[in-house]
Amino acid sequence: xxxxxxxxxxVLNSNQNFGVEEISFIxxxxxxxxxxxxxxxxFPPFNRVSMDGIAIDYPAFKNGQRDFKIEGIQAAGSEQIxxxxxxxxxxxxxxxxxxxxxxxxxxxxxxxxxxxxxxINIDVINDAxxxxxxGKDGQKGDVLIEENKIISAAEIGVLATVGKSTVKVAKQPKxxxxxxxxxxxxxxxxxxEHQIRRSNVFTLVSLLERLSxxxxxxxxxxDKPILKSKIESYLQEYDVLLFSGAVSKGKYDFLPExxxxxxxxxxFHKVTQRPGKxxxxxxxxxxxxxxxxxxxxxxxxxxxxTIVFGFPGNPISTFVNCLAYFYPWxxxxxGIKLEEETAILxxxxxxxxxxxxxxxxxxxxxxxxxxxxxxxxNGSGDLASLVKTDAFIQxxxxxxxxxxxxxxxxxxxx
Amino acid sequence: xxxxxxxxxxVLNSNQNFGVEEISFIxxxxxxxxxxxxxxxxFPPFNRVSMDGIAIDYPAFKNGQRDFKIEGIQAAGSEQIxxxxxxxxxxxxxxxxxxxxxxxxxxxxxxxxxxxxxxINIDVINDAxxxxxxGKDGQKGDVLIEENKIISAAEIGVLATVGKSTVKVAKQPKxxxxxxxxxxxxxxxxxxEHQIRRSNVFTLVSLLERLSxxxxxxxxxxDKPILKSKIESYLQEYDVLLFSGAVSKGKYDFLPExxxxxxxxxxFHKVTQRPGKxxxxxxxxxxxxxxxxxxxxxxxxxxxxTIVFGFPGNPISTFVNCLAYFYPWxxxxxGIKLEEETAILxxxxxxxxxxxxxxxxxxxxxxxxxxxxxxxxNGSGDLASLVKTDAFIQxxxxxxxxxxxxxxxxxxxx
Numbered sequence: 001x002x003x004x005x006x007x008x009x010x011v012l013n014s015n016q017n018f019g020v021e022e023i024s025f026i027x028x029x030x031x032x033x034x035x036x037x038x039x040x041x042x043f044p045p046f047n048r049v050s051m052d053g054i055a056i057d058y059p060a061f062k063n064g065q066r067d068f069k070i071e072g073i074q075a076a077g078s079e080q081i082x083x084x085x086x087x088x089x090x091x092x093x094x095x096x097x098x099x100x101x102x103x104x105x106x107x108x109x110x111x112x113x114x115x116x117x118x119x120i121n122i123d124v125i126n127d128a129x130x131x132x133x134x135g136k137d138g139q140k141g142d143v144l145i146e147e148n149k150i151i152s153a154a155e156i157g158v159l160a161t162v163g164k165s166t167v168k169v170a171k172q173p174k175x176x177x178x179x180x181x182x183x184x185x186x187x188x189x190x191x192x193e194h195q196i197r198r199s200n201v202f203t204l205v206s207l208l209e210r211l212s213x214x215x216x217x218x219x220x221x222x223d224k225p226i227l228k229s230k231i232e233s234y235l236q237e238y239d240v241l242l243f244s245g246a247v248s249k250g251k252y253d254f255l256p257e258x259x260x261x262x263x264x265x266x267x268f269h270k271v272t273q274r275p276g277k278x279x280x281x282x283x284x285x286x287x288x289x290x291x292x293x294x295x296x297x298x299x300x301x302x303x304x305x306t307i308v309f310g311f312p313g314n315p316i317s318t319f320v321n322c323l324a325y326f327y328p329w330x331x332x333x334x335g336i337k338l339e340e341e342t343a344i345l346x347x348x349x350x351x352x353x354x355x356x357x358x359x360x361x362x363x364x365x366x367x368x369x370x371x372x373x374x375x376x377x378n379g380s381g382d383l384a385s386l387v388k389t390d391a392f393i394q395x396x397x398x399x400x401x402x403x404x405x406x407x408x409x410x411x412x413x414x
Numbered sequence: 415x416x417x418x419x420x421x422x423x424x425v426l427n428s429n430q431n432f433g434v435e436e437i438s439f440i441x442x443x444x445x446x447x448x449x450x451x452x453x454x455x456x457f458p459p460f461n462r463v464s465m466d467g468i469a470i471d472y473p474a475f476k477n478g479q480r481d482f483k484i485e486g487i488q489a490a491g492s493e494q495i496x497x498x499x500x501x502x503x504x505x506x507x508x509x510x511x512x513x514x515x516x517x518x519x520x521x522x523x524x525x526x527x528x529x530x531x532x533x534i535n536i537d538v539i540n541d542a543x544x545x546x547x548x549g550k551d552g553q554k555g556d557v558l559i560e561e562n563k564i565i566s567a568a569e570i571g572v573l574a575t576v577g578k579s580t581v582k583v584a585k586q587p588k589x590x591x592x593x594x595x596x597x598x599x600x601x602x603x604x605x606x607e608h609q610i611r612r613s614n615v616f617t618l619v620s621l622l623e624r625l626s627x628x629x630x631x632x633x634x635x636x637d638k639p640i641l642k643s644k645i646e647s648y649l650q651e652y653d654v655l656l657f658s659g660a661v662s663k664g665k666y667d668f669l670p671e672x673x674x675x676x677x678x679x680x681x682f683h684k685v686t687q688r689p690g691k692x693x694x695x696x697x698x699x700x701x702x703x704x705x706x707x708x709x710x711x712x713x714x715x716x717x718x719x720t721i722v723f724g725f726p727g728n729p730i731s732t733f734v735n736c737l738a739y740f741y742p743w744x745x746x747x748x749g750i751k752l753e754e755e756t757a758i759l760x761x762x763x764x765x766x767x768x769x770x771x772x773x774x775x776x777x778x779x780x781x782x783x784x785x786x787x788x789x790x791x792n793g794s795g796d797l798a799s800l801v802k803t804d805a806f807i808q809x810x811x812x813x814x815x816x817x818x819x820x821x822x823x824x825x826x827x828x
Contacts, residue, residue: 025601029620043798046607052664075636075666077596079608093664095597095727097608108663137796144798152828153620154800157729160613161797165602182491183509187439188579193460194493194511199574206443206567222489249522250466250507252489313509315571344782368758368821370782382551383575384457384558386568407782414566 003397004324004356007271007281011325014267014283014307015332018171018239025159028151030212031169032334037145037155040162042135047098049074051130054111054118055102057086058127061120070116074099089118098131105130148335170334173239175215177204178231180246180255181313182222199383200244200311200318207322207413211330215242222252232262235284235306242326245313247280255310256280264308272397273356276317279325280310315383320358320392323411343372343393343410349402356397360389361410372410390414417811418738418770421685421695425739428681428697428721429746432585432653439573442565444626445583446748451559451569454576456549461512463488465544468525468532469516471500472541475534484530488513503532512545519544562749584748587653589629591618592645594660594669595727596636613797614658614725614732621736621827625744629656636666646676649698649720656740659727661694669724670694678722686811687770690731693739694724729797734772734806737825757786757807757824763816770811774803775824786824804828 002010020034049055056068068089074081076095083090083101090099098105107130110122138144144158151159151169159167184198185191201217208215220230234241246255247269256269264284271279286304309326311318331338343363351357361372372393375385391412395402402408416424434448463469470482482503488495490509497504497515504513512519521544524536552558558572565573565583573581598612599605615631622629634644648655660669661683670683678698685693700718723740725732745752757777765771775786786807789799805826809816816822 026616026619029623039798041605043796045605045610052662052667073665075596076664077598077609077636079606091665093666094662095595095610095659138798145801149801150828153617153624153733154797154803154827156620157613157617157733157797158801160601160616161611163601163604163611181509182489184491187574187577190577191455191459192493195491196459196509197575197577199571202440202574203567203571205440206570209443210567222491245509248466248508250490251487251505252507253466319567319571339778341779342782364753365755365784368756368784370779370784382457383568383571384453384552387559387563387572389568413568414564 001270001272002268004271004273004394007268007279008325008328010267011281011329012332014305015329016173016239016305016307018173018333020168021171022166022168025156025164025167028159028167028169029153029156031151032336033145033147033149033151033155033167034170034335035168036143036147037158037162037164039138039140039142039144042140043137043161044132044134046080047134048132049092049094049096049098049105049130050132051105051107052094053092053105053107053130054089055083055092055099055105056089057083057102058104060087061104061125066120068118068120070113070118103128103131150336172213173330173333174237175208175213175240175242176234176238177201177208177215177217177242177244178234179217179219179244180222180227182252184219200313200315203315203319204242204244204322207319207326211327213330222246222254224254224258227254227258228261231258235262235264235308236286238306240307240309242322243308243310244318245311247310247312248278259308259310264306272354273358274353275314275358276312276321276324277355278312279317279321280308281325282308282310284308316360316386319386319413320411323392323413324358340409341370341412342407343370343391345393345402345404345406345408346371346373348404349374349395350400351395351402352400354397357395358392358411359395360385361391361393362388363390363410363412370410372408386413415684415686416682418685418687418808421682421693422739422742424681425695425743426746428719429743430587430653430719430721432587432747434582435585436580436582439570439578439581442573442581442583443567443570445565446750447559447561447563447565447569447581448584448749449582450557450561451572451576451578453552453554453556453558456554457551457575458546458548460494461548462546463506463508463510463512463519463544464546465519465521466508467506467519467521467544468503469497469506469513469519470503471497471516472518474501475518475539480534482532482534484527484532517542517545564750586627587744587747588651589622589627589654589656590648590652591615591622591629591631591656591658592648593631593633593658594636594641596666598633614727614729617729617733618656618658618736621733621740625741627744636660636668638668638672641668641672642675645672649676649678650700652720654721654723656736657722657724658732659725661724661726662692673722673724678720686768687772688767689728689772690726690735690738691769692726693731693735694722695739696722696724698722730774730800733800733827734825737806737827738772754823755784755826756821757784757805759807759816759818759820759822760785760787762818763788763809764814765809765816766814768811771809772806772825773809774799775805775807776802777804777824777826784824786822800827
């Protein structure tokens with residue numbers, strides 16, 4: 001049995017690189033950017049009018065002139081025109097190029113226009129006001145977005161602006177989620193008295209969807225030869241296998257021995273935590289596409305690892321272990337370093353076993369403090385309790401009494 | 415000009431009901447649940463074995479017996495069997511039904527099995543231990559999930575468990591996102607000197623995607639008759655129109671007059687805030703499907719409102735107003751009440767104008783405190799600055815000096 005910290009380190013050390021793919025920028029939200037995004041022009045790309053009004057040559061105003069004959073209009077999206085007479089003005093629109101020979105914009109609110117003469121009604125204006133100068137936000141070639149960023153709406157706007165209609169992102173791992181257990185029936189079925197419906201695989205599908213990872217699901221009956229043959233083919237075909245159940249001490253908990261017989265290297269089995277203790281984690285390495293015994297690594301052969309997460313079958317065990325291990329493994333694999341989030345415990349908690357305790361909490365924000373209120377369910381089988389909470393707070397195993405007001409790391413799932 | 419508070423209240427008062435639809439449960443993540451989810455059985459549905467081991471009749475142990483002949487195996491997913499002789503035991507697996515006439519489970523770790531005799535190696539066991547009693551987590555008919563909840567992975571697990579292969583959720587509004595402005599070209603195009611690429615519509619598409627709202631986009635040239643005819647058809651066809659640009663004082667800012675001429679009731683125009691001040695908001699009501707002049711409201715006629723959000727065209731103005739107004743409007747419309755989130759300002763800020771200031775901040779979690787560090791960009795045109803921040807902190811207009819350590823509401827976008 002190893003500690004949560006060691007288990008997590010082992011999982012992180014098994015991170016994989018799934019490569020890069022280029023996709024349409026508008027489909028890239030939630031994906032991990034795998035290129036630097038550079039400014040393709042200066043931003044703004046021209047001296048940009050930032051108020052609707054008139055553009056003048058400032059010295060004329062400074063010399064006391066207040067009435068300006070309107071020479072023309074510079075609309076947004078029109079080619080730059082020129083102010084021909086420095087004692088005249090040009091009407092300008094937000095987003096337009098500042099006309100040649102003009103340098104200052106006075107907004108319509110401060111101007112009266114009668115018979116094509118604009119009269120400025122205020123006494124103080126500043127040279128170059130209401131002009132957003134070319135290159136002020138960034139120069140051509142500047143890095144606007146660093147590599148390895150999770151793409152959100154903010155990044156989408158920048159990608160559009162610089163013309164990145166397609167963008168390089170981390171490829172997602174190919175994931176198969178497998179349930180075992182002969183007590184399980186389909187969601188649309190009516191279970192017999194001694195049966196229950198499959199639920200963990202769908203919870204896992206949804207948790208992976210939060211990471212924009214598509215996944216497939218399968219159910220395998222508790223029959224060792226069948227398990228062995230199906231898992232062998234999944235190991236070949238997928239990057240990651242997630243299992244729920246059959247990793248504990250039961251007579252039909254065949255997975256650890258099946259993994260062993262299929263050459264999946266056990267990196268650990270059992271972690272000093274509650275819930276989720278019987279977690280099994282391992283890796284199978286392949287040399288793909290060519291003779292497995294050859295030492296000659298040519299281009300048409302490559303090493304492939306398949307990572308196996310064998311989560312315990314209780315609903316909350318599966319849920320918390322996906323968040324506590326699969327999520328960090330994925331983020332490490334795609335190059336993201338997440339900040340730890342902490343919250344303030346809102347009640348005294350006593351927990352005697354020498355285990356890290358992932359306690360369900362309801363989160364609330366109060367005066368800039370993140371408050372974690374424990375909601376104790378009925379143990380690791382009580383899936384419905386997850387509906388009432390937002391996160392797990394991680395209470396370390398080096399003490400048994402946790403006081404209201406103390407601060408601990410949390411793992412959110414909403 | 416109205417305050418942010420009044421504007422928000424007006425927007426919220428314009429909430430719409432888009433009805434309910436029934437969809438596959440596995441597609442429902444991010445949607446709003448529109449039915450109560452009840453337990454279809456007791457949970458657990460039977461006295462459930464919660465450890466792999468042997469099941470006995472407790473009085474035998476209490477009477478001093480330690481060796482138990484194994485009568486059979488109760489696997490998970492098998493019909494309940496019976497302990498025939500109360501001095502024997504049955505091997506039981508996690509998830510199995512507790513056998514008839516047995517009531518207590520001793521885990522394999524505490525038992526030695528030789529020649530079909532299980533010997534208990536510990537002296538203290540509790541009556542009914544390692545059994546999760548029928549109905550402990552919930553009784554048949556209990557409400558497991560309340561209506562009006564955002565569906566996450568936790569809810570998916572419960573839906574699967576109770577056999578809700580389809581589920582009633584709030585229908586999403588039908589949304590059209592329109593850009594205007596002749597300076598705009600497509601993302602894949604090379605802009606001329608005085609042009610820029612369209613970006614706001616894609617930012618809005620992505621912000622709506624976060625709410626699981628699909629949307630369509632269109633661009634309309636700055637030509638009043640064309641604007642009028644296209645917008646009229648969008649008003650008929652969609653529930654919500656989002657515009658970016660053309661709501662300010664420019665000569666080609668036709669939208670307010672087009673809205674007026676098309677019978678869109680202006681609920682407000684301009685809000686005392688920065689950025690995003692020239693925000694236009696209104697509503698058009700229709701009697702659909704039948705004679706508009708009839709007072710006779712039969713079933714084949716209904717009143718339909720189309721809500722119009724006319725966001726200012728600067729990238730950050732559009733972005734913040736979508737978060738500050740469209741998001742709350744949507745949540746109110748689908749029956750969700752969100753808690754306000756607050757953060758602690760990490761620097762002194764001075765802001766003189768009598769406007770509510772939506773200031774961009776980078777968030778970090780420190781000892782259970784949510785810290786908001788201001789990142790000042792180059793004004794409302796500086797889209798790239800959104801990449802560096804996570805949220806807006808909302809600084810009220812009733813003061814001008816904001817001190818490090820003070821707490822204000824935030825609006826997150828990551």
